Amino acid sequence: MKRLLLLMLLFGMVVTLSPGYVMAYSGPSYYVMGTMNGVKYLTGGMGLSERTHMQEMAKNYNVKLVFAGPGRAYLANVQVDIKNSNGINLIQRGSNGPWFFAELPAGQYTIIVSHNGNTQTRKLVVGKTLREDIFHFKA
Secondary structure (H helix, E strand, O other), X not given: OHHHHHHHHHHHHHHHHOXXXXXXXXXXXXXXXXXXXXXXXXXXXXXXXXXXHHHXXXXXXXXXXEEEOHHXXXXXXXXXXXXXXOOOEEEEEEOOOOEEEEEOOOEEEEEEEEEOOEEEEEEEEEOOOOEEEEEEOOO
């Protein structure tokens, strides 16, 4: 009986400490939280578990940008520039995944996103509630 219990415990430790098991269970996280020019941001969303986690964290943000390519596949490595109504860059960085959240004061902003030489520009009016915009790139 003790031998069986010891074997089960040993097997459990081997499976738990196995690199393949750990990667399959937890998966790496690539999201990044930060502040630039007084604006909080959150970017990432590589994989369903990361997007689920980010969605829980995103309750304090009022802007969500989503990046998609052909066939509506998610895109990462999109350059994001957010300018206020005076043309001052508040955010200027690449995305770590297909989602980019920002906490902006109420007002009007210019959003410029670029991927593989393709650039899109939009005006965005921000209030207290979440504003979501989806950017589609052809290639």
